[in-house]
Structure formats: C-alpha cells, structure tokens
Amino acid sequence: MLIVLSEMFLVGSGMIIRQVSADLPIEVIVLMRNLLSLVWMLPWILKYGQRDLPTQRIHLHFMRALIGVTAMSCLFYSWANLPLGQQAMLKQTGPFFVPIIALWWLKESISVRVKVAILVGFTGVALILQPQEGALHLAVFVGLVGAMLGALAKVTIRSMRGSESPQKIVFYFALFGSLLAAIPASLNWVMPSAEHFVWLFGLAATSTLAQLLLTRAYGLAPAGQLGPFTYASVIFATLMGWLIWQEVVNLLTFIGIAIVCLAAVIMLRGKLQT
Numbered sequence: 001m002l003i004v005l006s007e008m009f010l011v012g013s014g015m016i017i018r019q020v021s022a023d024l025p026i027e028v029i030v031l032m033r034n035l036l037s038l039v040w041m042l043p044w045i046l047k048y049g050q051r052d053l054p055t056q057r058i059h060l061h062f063m064r065a066l067i068g069v070t071a072m073s074c075l076f077y078s079w080a081n082l083p084l085g086q087q088a089m090l091k092q093t094g095p096f097f098v099p100i101i102a103l104w105w106l107k108e109s110i111s112v113r114v115k116v117a118i119l120v121g122f123t124g125v126a127l128i129l130q131p132q133e134g135a136l137h138l139a140v141f142v143g144l145v146g147a148m149l150g151a152l153a154k155v156t157i158r159s160m161r162g163s164e165s166p167q168k169i170v171f172y173f174a175l176f177g178s179l180l181a182a183i184p185a186s187l188n189w190v191m192p193s194a195e196h197f198v199w200l201f202g203l204a205a206t207s208t209l210a211q212l213l214l215t216r217a218y219g220l221a222p223a224g225q226l227g228p229f230t231y232a233s234v235i236f237a238t239l240m241g242w243l244i245w246q247e248v249v250n251l252l253t254f255i256g257i258a259i260v261c262l263a264a265v266i267m268l269r270g271k272l273q274t
Contacts, residue, residue: 002213002214002216002217002220003213003214003217003230004230004233005210005213006209006210006211006213006214006217007210007230007233007236008233008236009206009207009209009210009213010091010206010207010210010233011084011088011233011236011237011240012202012206013079013203013206013207013210014079014084014087014088014237015084015240015244016199016200016202016203016206017029017076017079017080017203018079018080018084018245019199020192020196020199020200020203021076021079021080023190023193023196024190024192024196025185025188025189025190026073026076026077026080027073027181027184027185027187027188028185028188028189028190028192029076029200029203030069030072030073030076030177030181030184030185031178031181031182031185032192032200032203032204033072033200033203033204033207034069034173034174034177034178034181034204035174035178035204036200036201036203036204037170037174037204037207037208037211038171038174038175038178039201039204040204040205040208041167041170041171041174041208044167044171045171048167049171052165052167052168053168053171055163055164055168055172056163057160057163057164058172060156060159060160061160061164061169061172061173061176062172062176063156064153064156064157064160064169064172064173065172065173065175065176065177065180066176066180067149067152067153067156068149068150068153068173068177069176069177069180069181070146070149071145071146071147071149071150071152071153072146072177073146073181073184074142074143074145074146074149075087075091075143075146075147075150077139077142077143077146078090078139078140078142078143078146081138081139082137082139082140082143083238083241083245083247083248084237084238084240084241084245084247085234085237085238085241085242085247085253085257086140086253087139087143087237088233088234088236088237088238089234089253089256089257089260090125090140090143090144090146090147091143091146091147091150091233092147092230092233092234092260092264093121093122093125093144093147093148093260094147094148094150094151094154097147097148097151097152100118101151101152101155113266114266116266117263117264117266118263120259120262120263120266121259121260121263121264123259123263124255124256124257124258124259124260124261124262124263125144125256125260126256127252127253127255127256127259154214154218157169157214157215157218157219158218158219166212166215166216166219167212169215170208170211170212170215173211174208234257234261
C-alpha cells in the first residue's frame with residue numbers, strides 16, 4: 001500500500017514537471033524541489049529535529065543524496081520530454097536493477113525465478129527503447145539511467161533501515177540535495193514567477209510525500225520484494241497523459257509494457273514462494 005501511494009504521488013510530480021518545464025530549466029526545478037521540501041518539513045524539523053536529526057551515518061546520507069539528485073535530474077528530464085506513460089514505465093525498470101545491486105551490496109540472494117523475471121523485464125525494456133528516425137530517443141536513455149540510479153538509491157535506503165527514520169533520511173536528502181543541485185542550477189538560472197512557485201510547492205509536496213512513503217516501505221521489506229507493486233502508476237500515468245495532453249503510446253511500447261508487467265508478476269510469485 002505504501003509503495004502504490006508513493007507511486008501515485010510520483011506521477012503527480014511528473015505531471016507538475018511537465019507543466020513547468022516549458023519555462024524553467026530542469027536544473028532549477030531540481031533545486032527548488034529540494035529547497036521547498038525542506039520548507040514542507042519545517043514543522044517536523046522544529047519539533048523533533050534536535051532529538052532525531054543527529055546521525056552516525058552522514059556519509060551514507062551524502063552518498064544517497066548524490067546518487068538521488070543525479071537520478072532525479074535524469075527522471076525530471078525524461079518526465080519533461082516523454083509521454084507520461086512511457087516515462088512511468090521506464091522508471092519502473094528500477095526494480096529489475098534492485099535485486100542485482102542488493103546482491104552485490106547487501107548480499108541478498110536472487111532466486112532463479114527472479115533471474116528469469118529480470119531477463120524477461122529487460123526484453124520488454126528493449127521494446128520500449130525503440131528507434132525514432134534512426135536513432136534512440138535521448139530522453140529514453142536518460143530515463144533508463146535515472147531508473148538505474150534510483151534503484152541504487154533505494155538499496156542505500158535499505159542499508160540505513162536499522163538506525164535512520166524515514167523523516168531523517170528524507171531531511172538529509174533534501175539538505176544535501178539542495179547543496180548539490182545549487183551548482184548546476186546557478187549555471188543555468190531562471191527566476192521562477194509567482195505562478196511557478198505555486199506549481200513548485202506542489203511538486204515539493206508530492207515528491208516529499210512520495211519519498212516518505214517509499215522510505216518507510218523500503219524499511220519494512222527486502223529491497224527486491226516491493227518492485228512489482230509499483231506498476232499501477234503506469235496505468236495512472238498513461239491515463240493522465242491521454243486525458244490532459246492527448247498523448248498516444250504506440251503498439252510496441254504497449255507490448256513492452258505488457259512484457260515488463262509479466263516480468264513483475266514472475267518476480268512477485270517468486271517472492272511469495274520463498
């Protein structure tokens with residue numbers, strides 16, 4: 001339930017990014033998303049910060065922020081430049097990277113069924129990564145890189161589950177993310193208007209809620225187990241893209257989505273039987 005709610009809020013974030021990206025550079029959007037997330041968390045910081053914010057794992061928080069801001073930049077770029085449904089599907093390739101990273105880092109085993117699911121899943125991805133005018137769309141590659149880095153960030157969350165609360169993880173991400181994002185934003189700065197700030201506050205709210213829910217979920221279950229529950233967002237994103245922007249996803253992409261969803265079912269059945 002936490003993961004499904006998180007994904008719905010993330011699709012909402014993607015819709016807002018699509019709205020403001022015509023006027024603001026992606027670098028500025030990433031910076032404002034992190035800065036305004038700190039504003040949304042201010043009541044919690046003032047009430048619990050002195051007690052809950054001290055940490056012995058600052059290096060992991062910084063690493064997670066560095067990976068996460070890079071992933072966020074990639075995903076924001078693809079949200080702005082791809083149909084919502086296609087980008088939502090690309091983001092969902094992250095769960096196929098999670099078991100591989102978790103095996104390498106956390107020594108979590110991968111069953112034969114999950115290995116089959118990963119191979120089937122990337123077959124579907126190959127159909128989503130389809131040529132356009134003789135070349136693969138840059139935004140598709142960027143979205144795939146963002147999904148891979150997002151998977152690494154999720155495994156980082158898993159490694160901190162024993163000592164760090166969801167609020168602490170999200171706070172340090174927003175703090176370090178703001179500092180890291182300020183560098184590229186300063187090189188391509190455009191001042192947001194009052195209307196932009198309204199949208200950006202909404203982006204910070206939906207993103208922060210999504211991150212809190214995701215962080216809580218990945219603290220409750222193994223890193224490779226939750227991925228199959230994220231695919232409801234693809235339907236939601238495709239529907240919203242069609243209703244609002246009249247986006248049409250072609251047949252090959254639909255086939256790729258179906259294959260990736262089949263892989264998710266295979267992965268889920270493998271987890272239920274272990």
